[in-house]
Amino acid sequence: MITRDGAYVSLWQDMPVYETQRKASSTLIYDAVIVGGGITGISTGLLLQKSGLNCLLLEAHNIGFGTTGGTTAHINTLLDTPYTTISKNFGEDNARLVVQATREAVNLIKRNIQDYRIDCEFEEASAFLFSQDDKQSKELDDIAEASEKASLKLEPIFSIPVPIPFEKAIRVEEQAKFHPMKYVYALAKQFEALGGTIVQYCRVTHANEDDDMIQIEAESASFKALKLIYATHIPPTINLLHLRCSPWRSYAMAIKLKSGNYPDGLIYDLYDPYHYYRTQVVDGEKYLIAGGEDHKTGHEPNTEKCFRQLESHVRRYFDVSEISYQWSSQYFESTDGLPYIGHLPGHSHNVYVATGFGGNGMTYSSVAAIVLNELVTKNESIYGDLFSPTRIKPIAGFADFIEHNTDVAKQFIGKWFTTGELESMADLAQGEGKVVKFNGEVIAVSKDSDGSLHAVSPACTHMKCSVAWNLAEQTWDCPCHGARYSPDGKVFTGPATRDLEPVELRTLSEKEK
């Protein structure tokens, strides 16, 4: 089974780990190295390989370990950032360009499915957006007006496919849904068939950039490339993007209904955070997928509560027979509402990034593939300026800020702590974790389901923010830029590239006590 960055299992994980076809070379100079084996990296790799480049894709875990394995897989041009906000921040012409780019992305997915005969339970669907009070109705009117001006096809409707009371609703055509991992595996296979190389369990730690070549250092190998693309949500360096993207957690459930009345379409309410519903058939079984209860990573002290709130919301409207799966995943919001796709600020012209997709990762991953393919092969794209990460204004004093924050603490080398005392002081139930002060030191301590205690430094190895325990997924999550770690401190997701510093625990013998 595919592994992911948390304790819960998503609807998409019941697949064997992807089997790679060829070996990477550390002497060859690849045209492009892509870091990240999610839908963005693989979609981009495939387009570049089709354009005639020789690409290497490096993934720190297995393919789909991150958000691609935990998405709810809505393929839409009706976006989380409403067109009211996009028009306000970027102008009406650019809002039209966003519709054009996302439409092109949906078409790319459809074309891939057709060309490669991918069986990924893809279905075209309408999106429904509905209001439940006067304030939301006004917001819905504004969204509808701005969306129409941006040339999104929509219409007002008077019934919605879910048994939820509403005031007003609109329907948007030409959206879609699919099984994301089946799609990604098929693209990966195609990428390799065209000569691309995939290496799993290969964490990239840093890259040395020369004028005409980049040396990419991974934990157990190094590679050379002319171009480097970070498709890791947020790049593993310390960069302005870390100040312009915030990490969020989102919760989802796959539910069996007693009645068998599964709704058609992709359905969204207008709460903040909003709830969403859709039906997916997986291997012949129908599920209602419901999601929501989003919060900033590391800011919710009881993440289990988010699942319970989502469950009670769903039970209010649906005759739940069984919650078959529940899982959470992470996404990154940009400050102005559009993703950053293009040259990575502060690096050479040969280093690229794609991040800040918000809750529209399935669509923006294909937008990123299109834009990056054009930038890498032609050095221009009609969407280049719109999504350019360099639209970020430099921040005064950023260099000093980096200097100050990269010095990772090594406070526990040579020190050890007694298990018994720490355990009684932290007072943890199985599955709990806490950051505690013990014998003058701050320690992140957790107890696993077997009752074993784990202790690590809470200082995130990216820029030293203090991590917070994620009760639901049994991980240490960094609230600053979203790095996530296992209970014993192993890096699950970047931007950190190093594990949390371990804290040595010893059980005293009777004689020592």
Ligand code: FES
């Ligand atoms: Fe940047 Fe933790 S992810 S400080």
